[in-house]
Amino acid sequence: MFKRKVLTVTGAASGIGRSTAVRLAKLGAHGLALSDVNEKGILETAKLCEEHGSSVTTRVVNVSKVDDVNSWIGKVYKHFGRLDGAANVAGVAGGDGTTTIATIDDRDWNRTLNINLNGVMYCMRAQLPIITKPGGSIVNVSSTSGLRGLPHSAAYATSKFGVIGLTESAAGEFGREGVRVNAILPGPVDTAIFRDGEAKGLFDSKVMGGTTLLGRMGHPDEVAKVLCFMLSDEASFVTGAHWTVDGGYSSC
Numbered sequence: 001m002f003k004r005k006v007l008t009v010t011g012a013a014s015g016i017g018r019s020t021a022v023r024l025a026k027l028g029a030h031g032l033a034l035s036d037v038n039e040k041g042i043l044e045t046a047k048l049c050e051e052h053g054s055s056v057t058t059r060v061v062n063v064s065k066v067d068d069v070n071s072w073i074g075k076v077y078k079h080f081g082r083l084d085g086a087a088n089v090a091g092v093a094g095g096d097g098t099t100t101i102a103t104i105d106d107r108d109w110n111r112t113l114n115i116n117l118n119g120v121m122y123c124m125r126a127q128l129p130i131i132t133k134p135g136g137s138i139v140n141v142s143s144t145s146g147l148r149g150l151p152h153s154a155a156y157a158t159s160k161f162g163v164i165g166l167t168e169s170a171a172g173e174f175g176r177e178g179v180r181v182n183a184i185l186p187g188p189v190d191t192a193i194f195r196d197g198e199a200k201g202l203f204d205s206k207v208m209g210g211t212t213l214l215g216r217m218g219h220p221d222e223v224a225k226v227l228c229f230m231l232s233d234e235a236s237f238v239t240g241a242h243w244t245v246d247g248g249y250s251s252c
């Protein structure tokens, strides 16, 4: 499905990003450029991808730092000579789940917005000028919290609403050049971000899992499957879309 294609994945050290990278490799990706702030994690992911025959580069990139992002994407293009797709996955939960709009901490607000929203913008700004035209494809990871507010996590919800706005705008700007840009919106998925939040008492996996129509949490591979489909040419008439992958969490 991805033969001869070169793709980037941010947040590739764990969870949905790792599952996406490994699935892209399984589906035949020629080149994978993986980044994250967690070096050990990306090296582990790279090993898993190489087992499927992909050529892999890794780099420590903080997506909230524009110079990191520009330099990484520039090096990827120099190394592989092309860029066909991008999964912009990296994100943080932010906050401690107790703040209200009246008590938002500027540092936490800025950090969350810088990583979750500016990070996606920096990535797309670097990727879109060089991505294959026609045929390039980008998938940004938002959240079901990008559809409705999340009390006590306003920074997170705001950042994820913003990712949908960025996605739709980019889809409109680059559609006529044959580039597709979509967003996926996971619901409760069993990854580090979720488990860290649970440890802080922000949410409970039994309660959240029980609230989905399927009565369970999702697995990162289940999100990666949809993400990779949207990245692939199989989704050739899908752009500007935001798809929930949430076991029906946002439906009822």
Ligand SMILES: NC(=O)c1ccc[n+]([C@@H]2O[C@H](COP(=O)([O-])OP(=O)(O)OC[C@H]3O[C@@H](n4cnc5c(N)ncnc54)[C@H](O)[C@@H]3O)[C@@H](O)[C@H]2O)c1
Pocket: 010, 011, 012, 013, 014, 015, 016, 017, 035, 036, 037, 038, 041, 061, 062, 063, 064, 089, 090, 091, 092, 093, 115, 141, 142, 143, 144, 185, 186, 187, 188, 189, 190, 191, 192, 193, 194, 220
């Ligand atoms: N797990 C869920 O329930 C859930 C639900 C909705 C949306 N999401 C979104 O899915 C995406 C992936 O999260 P996940 O669930 O796989 O969690 P995760 O914690 O396993 O993965 C997030 C990755 O992002 C990396 N990261 C954090 N800050 C970074 C930065 N500044 N620069 C680069 N990398 C950074 C982390 O090191 C980690 O590897 C996030 O954008 C998250 O908001 C997750």
